[in-house]
Amino acid sequence: MTDQAPDQAAARAAATATGPLLRTDGLTRHFRIGGGISRKTLHAVDDVSLAIGEREIVALAGESGSGKSTIARLLARIYQPTSGEIYFQGEPLSGLRSREQMLRYRSLVPMVFQDPFSSINPVFRVSHGILRGLKLHRPELSKPQRAAEAARVFETVGLTPAAEVLQRYPHELSGGQRQRVGFAQALALRPKLILADEPVSMLDVSIRIGLLNLMAELRDSQGVSILYITHDIASARYIADRLIVMYAGQIAEAGPVEDVLASPRHPYTQLLLSAVPDPRAPLSITAETDRGEPPRVIDPVPGCRFRWRCPLAIDECSHVTPQLRQLLPDHDAACHVARADAGIRAFG
Ligand SMILES: Nc1ncnc2c1ncn2[C@@H]1O[C@H](COP(=O)(O)OP(=O)(O)OP(=O)(O)O)[C@@H](O)[C@H]1O
Ligand SMILES: [Mg+2]
Known part of the structure; x- marks a missing residue:
């Protein structure tokens, strides 16, 4: 890189x-x-x-x-x-x-916080936060485009395979992975x-x-x-x-x-x-x-x-x-x- x-x-x-x-x-x-x-x-x-x-x-x-x-x-x-x-x-x-x-x-x-999931409802899958952010900040994207963008930034921050990680719940991630999700959410906003x-x-x-x-x-x-x-x-x-x-x-x-x-x-x-x-x-x-x-x-x-x-x-x-x-x-x-x-x- x-x-x-x-x-x-x-x-x-x-x-x-x-x-x-x-x-x-x-x-x-x-x-x-x-x-x-x-x-x-x-x-x-x-x-x-x-x-x-x-x-x-x-x-x-x-x-x-x-x-x-x-x-x-x-x-x-x-x-x-x-x-x-x-x-x-x-x-x-x-x-x-x-x-x-x-x-x-x-x-x-x-902003990326110390624990990006501390204020997030644990019943939501990891995909929830990033898709919500994309919907709010990039309304021009269609639903399939949002999914593709979420997968792209997950790959960029090393959360692979992205499709699988996006479907996990926060408690199924390690501390390092959770922090990568925080950076992915930020990155999705360009x-x-x-x-x-x-x-x-x-x-x-x-x-x-x-x-x-x-x-x-x-x-x-x-x-x-x-x-x-x-x-x-x-x-x-x-x-x-x-x-x-x-x-x-x-x-x-x-x-x-x-x-x-x-x-x-x-x-x-x-x-x-x-x-x-x-x-x-x-x-x-x-x-x-x-x-x-x-x-x-x-x-x-x-x-x-x-x-x-x-x-x-x-x-x-x-x-x-x-x-x-x-x-x-x-x-x-x-x-x-x-x-x-x-x-x-x-x-x-
Ligand atoms: N909303 C608030 N109301 C009252 N005082 C506050 C508020 N936010 C921060 N402070 C006070 O402002 C000062 C600076 O706090 P701040 O959280 O910015 O420090 P910090 O350098 O980030 O510390 P740490 O390394 O512990 O995170 C502290 O005395 C804190 O108690
Ligand atoms: Mg502080």
């Missing part, structure tokens, strides 16, 4: 010339919690500006509660932003008004960008690699982009083109995955990597590093949210929120102390 893949560098250069597939500008989502005088505001996502190119896998990593799923739900338009904007192919999503426009966007940017929220985290390590390879194949052969949400830095390194590290609702660091992992500039990224004795081994961010400040951000004051855990914190960090700034070409960090040269190490 990869020998047919267009040259990645050329594709990326073209995408850069025409602008990213999707970008956010100051994306923010707050939740009101409590009531009466104990009413507070939880800042799940604050001022996030990111971009996803054509044919690009962008990994979004960070510990539990750092806002990863909230970003995915904002991009999927399941949540509305408190402020900020999302642009898809240059058009602001706030401009999507009609049901038809919304359906069209959701077919171009579908997406440009798949939002994959921890698609492999419930799978055995031995099964994960097959799913990761599938995602890379979908990028290379189908030309889709993927936002890959994960706790596992090693899997991000394995398939992602770029890595965005989240901390407490904000981007801490972002750049090409190899650059960020080889020379992390933000002390938080350094902390993450120092917790991995072998960078190729799977890393559970929560298990290894979830010490210190809890990442729930309630009515925050200005300042760096990592400062309580940061050995390099200076006075400025306690009252000025660091903005994401470019330290190296295409490599940004939100830190007052971080420098372009590698001299400053907080951890590791």
